[in-house]
Amino acid sequence: MDEEYDVIVLGTGLKECILSGLMSTDGKKVLHMDRNTYYGGESASLTPLSQLFDHFKQPAPVDDKYGRPRDWNVDLIPKFLMANGKLVQLLVYTGVTRYLEFKSLDGSFVRKTDGKLHKVPADEREALSSSLMGLFEKRRFKKLLSYCQSLDLDNPAAKNKDDKKIDPDNLDATQLYTEFGVDKNTQDFTGHAIALFLNDDYLHKNCKELIRRIQLYSGSLARYGKSPYLYPLYGLGELPQGFARLSAIYGGTYMLGKTVDELVMEDGKVVGVKSGGEVAKTKMVICDPSYVPHKVKKTGRVVRAICILKGKVEGVNNSESLQIIIPQNQVDRKNDIYICVLSNQQCVTAKGFYLGIVSTTVETSDPEGELQIGIDILNGKDKSNIAEKYVWYSLIITP
Amino acid sequence: MEPVMASGPPNYKVILCGEYGVGKSSIFRRFMNDTFTMETGKKSTVGLDQSSQLFKINGMDVKMSLWDTGGMERMSFIGSSYYRGANAALLCYSVLNKDTFTILSQYILDIVMNAEGAKIFLCGNMADCDGDDKVTEADIENFIRECGDVLSGVYSISCKENEGVYDMFKDMARVLHEEAMGRMTLRKELHVIRPGETPEDTNHHKKKCCSS
């Protein structure tokens, strides 16, 4: 440990592992430490199932009530990967995709004011058969989609052939919607269920971000199947491990189960990391916020309910793994409500059981109530599909 | 997990397990391109990742993909991801160092927990060396007895002298393949996605997606 490194990374969350991997491949001498004896920090997948109960300080079921405990790999904060997105590109570019396997999700749905769930239409054919809109609205929406898909954003000179009059450089998202005459409903699910904006701030910003996100969604969908989303087999905890392996293979040194006593500073600059009485020298330290608690501030709260489900979710064409988005406007909120459902297909639950997670940004003094609409969807008509439910909060922090 | 058969020969994932310095990377290097280095420490491990080789078993092509640890076992843990989907684990020790042998029962636990159904093979390396405190045949027999029928093969090799290495791999390939053929009828396929794979490789995944 008494050595000098180009960089010391503290914490083995996904971001830290990606940076560690990239710097090792770049020829830097990297030391990567974690206070835990496992990789992933907060993003480690909980397994066996008893870990989930431990996490919420609940007694774990004694019998195998929820199937084989080892078959569960629970992510408290599930995140889906866009098949064409930046993270997947990075996995391919670095070769980390060799270490992991993925499964695409069965479906992507949006809830309308009428309470029904609708498949998110993402290409022109789906747009025309969608139950989300009336006949004329469908045509307008289809035109919007084909415009977005044919536009080459990296080459602004090549404007769309049919619509020379539209200049994306000078339109905000609302103006783009107006150009195509799509109604408020269509705007809602385009912006929230396809472009995945979490609130309506984007409406008054340049429309190119909206177009880029629509392109990402359709491009991802075209890739592997019924939804644009991928999930790593055995849970998100596999991702940091993949990048850690990359880092190690390029010479990175790993030390787990090491408490960091302090960052050693000289003249206001970091010169090393002290652990167990020894100092590893370096000029650069990268760490997750938990290693420097006094240097970050809280900017909001997210409330989540994690549920073990006894059966499939109703009204989603038998999809076993899916995302449902409830756009804010549809339920008089400022932030969307997200529902993720995962299954044995992703090797994260035992056979026959499902994991449902509802989440949103806290807006009121009754956060749990804010999730109710999502809980009801998971629980089904008979209000009996949820076998276990735990509600928890996480802070949104920024440096 | 079952090897994917839909494209190309069956492929068996084999992971190297065992203490730092017993010669895992040396075994890997013999497997990969039949070379050997006396470099010590990290230098002998860095850069080794995965390597695949074909073996002819009963007239059929069988692929084995060997994974090295990246040296993560030196001061840390390898992590569960390494074990996923492994069809076999090659448990390595140095015949010169009893400690690397006695600790193997812990490795077996890790393998059983993280790589369900993986066949376990035992390999004593550095058979070319002499020492005072060598692992004896009696030690090995005891261990085999304690393990019950957990071990699918036991080998003694020298990477330096290139003795027994190829025969070991060939024998592992045979055991893995014969066992898999025996279970053919029970096979369930996992249609997984590896972003970046060529379309030919993923074709069968796609078809499945639309029809199911």
Ligand SMILES: Nc1nc2c(ncn2[C@@H]2O[C@H](COP(=O)(O)OP(=O)(O)O)[C@@H](O)[C@H]2O)c(=O)[nH]1
């Ligand atoms: N004499 C002898 N040395 C070996 C043999 N196999 C490996 N070594 C040496 O043992 C050291 C450790 O080997 P290495 O493959 O790096 O072990 P690993 O840490 O398990 O990957 C290296 O210096 C090798 O050259 C062998 O069969 N005989």
Ligand SMILES: [Mg+2]
């Ligand atoms: Mg090695």
